[in-house]
């Protein structure tokens with residue numbers, strides 16, 4: 001674009017001509033060239049009006065390997081709207097997934113930590129994919145391949161007491177806590193020294209001498225509160241979303 005050019009955005013009529021009122025009044029060579037380039041670009045673009053929401057994409061994106069759009073945009077129906085767009089009677093939210101797939105070959109994933117996969121969405125999208133004859137997506141959804149894209153790794157650990165380990169976890173990690181009371185055998189110092197309780201190595205020579213004349217058991221039952229922490233880490237494998 002030359003700096004002197006006033007950029008004029010114009011729309012192309014269905015027959016490919018440019019409406020008179022959108023042609024810039026001051027035309028020099030640079031403008032004419034820009035206009036020519038813009039026209040070429042525009043001819044490659046298509047605007048779909050999907051129940052009121054507009055999607056602009058390359059015509060090629062829609063028609064390559066897809067008979068439904070090839071037929072719809074062949075020009076034989078001559079049914080473009082006044083603004084040059086084509087009306088498509090579909091749910092725009094679902095259509096966005098369709099277009100994402102046609103553009104990049106990326107399959108849809110709708111998954112939440114709580115609730116898991118959005119099977120209702122997948123079912124509705126499968127219907128749309130069948131309507132638009134998009135075989136790759138029909139296969140992906142029909143065979144429930146989205147399941148392969150979400151991996152949940154589960155691990156668990158038992159800690160004594162009440163743990164606050166959940167404080168610094170990421171949102172992709174889900175923790176479940178199972179507290180319980182268990183009875184453990186606890187070592188008791190023969191001299192009843194509190195600091196030696198549960199710690200045989202803490203006892204010294206004086207304790208060893210007292211051991212000989214120990215009164216009572218060497219081990220006592222002690223109730224301990226433990227928490228089993230089950231951690232579920234959800235990993236989305238992006239590579240599995242690319243349909244080859």
Ligand SMILES: [Zn+2]
Nearest residue numbers: 189196203207
């Ligand atoms: Zn001791």
